[in-house]
Amino acid sequence: MRAVSINGHGGTEVMQLVDVALPTLAPDEARIRHTRIGVNYSDINVRRGGFYPTSPSLPSLLGNEAVGVVEEVGAEVEDIVPGDRVGYVKGRGPFHSEPGSYAEYRNVPAERLVRIPSNVTDDSAAAVLLKGLTAATILDLSYRAEPGQTALVHAGASGVGSILVSWLSALGVTPLVTVGSPDKAEFARERGAAECILYNKQDFVEEVRSLRPDGVDVVFDGAGGDIFTRSLDVIKRNGALINYGNAAGRVAPFDILTLAFKGAIWVTRIAVQHSDIPFYRRSMEKILRFVADGTIKPHVSRVLPLAQAASAHELIESRATMGSVLLVP
Ligand SMILES: NC(=O)c1ccc[n+]([C@@H]2O[C@H](COP(=O)([O-])OP(=O)(O)OC[C@H]3O[C@@H](n4cnc5c(N)ncnc54)[C@H](OP(=O)(O)O)[C@@H]3O)[C@@H](O)[C@H]2O)c1
Known part of the structure; x- marks a missing residue:
């Protein structure tokens, strides 16, 4: 072959x-x-x-x-x-x-x-299975988002980021996003982003602080690098920073005491491949249901x-x- x-x-x-x-x-x-x-x-x-x-x-x-x-x-x-x-x-x-x-x-x-259900195309399924399983690992295992909360999703038009935006919106969470271009902002808005920050041009910490002076409940970060580190400054006391990727680079090692000084923030780094077969199958079926009912738009x-x-x-x-x-x- x-x-x-x-x-x-x-x-x-x-x-x-x-x-x-x-x-x-x-x-x-x-x-x-x-x-x-x-x-x-x-x-x-x-x-x-x-x-x-x-x-x-x-x-x-x-x-x-x-x-x-x-x-x-x-x-x-x-x-x-x-x-x-x-x-x-x-x-x-x-x-x-x-x-x-x-x-x-x-x-x-x-x-x-x-x-794959008959009302889901091959294109749609292949677009969201791994990325959706990642979103499920984040939202069903690592961080249970509550209606009424505000989240910041970095790279909100990316494969995983855009699924998180749709899913959070369906849960009643307000997603703010960072994106690299106006086209990406439009794309994220269509999926439920309430505010889009062009983080290549604007300082996302300042922008989030002006939108939410007390900070957001949680940040979902697939970029890593400096974006992860700076995100610690936009989170409420006892809020959470969920890293799932490193498109912008590895996160520099940091002193755990930083988390206390920034407001006792919870931090984790998820990995999709550790899900067991029951969770994997449940999540894959859930993602395909979300595609079929329009919650996720591949x-x-x-x-x-x-x-x-x-x-x-x-x-x-x-x-x-x-x-x-x-x-x-
Ligand atoms: N932990 C896990 O198990 C797991 C599972 C799946 C994916 N991931 C990781 O999650 C991350 C995102 O995955 P994805 O499928 O959503 O990726 P993707 O659709 O290719 O999106 C990556 C986005 O990251 C942003 N970005 C910021 N800085 C970047 C840089 N220096 N170089 C390239 N892109 C940069 C870009 O969006 P803007 O232009 O808007 O900035 C880019 O479009 C990847 O690091 C991936 O390896 C992890």
Whole structure:
């Protein structure tokens, strides 16, 4: 089959379209013919190397999310049959050391497959499964947002950020967002953002402080770096800072006493891959329900051929995208 592989870590030049053999199907797996492959920032981190505690052995395929059609099932698989339209996030092994979705086919443990309802398109599902599972990990496991609260969502037009904005709004939380451009502000507003701060041009700490002098209840941060550190100055006493990503860089080590001086702030860093199978399945089904009932509005910035996976990475790294980027095998 055709697949995109890396033979080293670095820029997009390490990505190559290759011909590889699909492994033999294990008894608990189904073979999926991919129709859409979701591109995620974590794929870029795996390609660059040096971000995660472990790396795949090279050469390695990339990718952890796809939608497709079941072609064959292993002897132990009971509730999935050939012809089912399914989606999944992650294969059997760890996210960052055993990826493999940038390919025409993948053998996936059946317990990770969810059926895609007939009123959800392949594009919509592939746009939101991993990013929605991240939002579920944040809002159902890490921070229970309450109606009436105010949240700040950084990069509010990003894949995960835009889902958080829609979800928070549906919960009765007022989302303020930071975004990199007026187009992104419009996009976030359509999903329920009450105020949009252009953080490349405006000082987001000053802007939030003028909108909410006492601070916000919680900040959701997929940017990291300096944006994380500065966010400590816009949070109410006993509020929370939930970091889930590092698009702008790693967070510098800090003295835990800082949290006391800033108002006893709760801080966590979530990781989507630690969810157990019951939570994973419940959340994936919830995300698909949210798509079907309009709570989440998937947006696909670009659909590119699998062979142009490197261009997909470049688009995302240049901050040119809103919502998701997909590949077609
Ligand atoms: N913890 C987990 O398990 C988990 C799961 C999924 C994703 N993540 C992480 O969450 C982050 C966001 O993921 P996503 O899918 O929402 O990504 P995405 O759609 O590609 O969005 C990333 C956005 O971050 C903003 N950004 C700020 N500084 C940036 C910089 N220096 N370079 C590039 N972008 C920058 C940009 O928006 P503006 O132009 O508006 O600033 C950009 O569009 C990533 O770091 C990803 O690895 C973590």
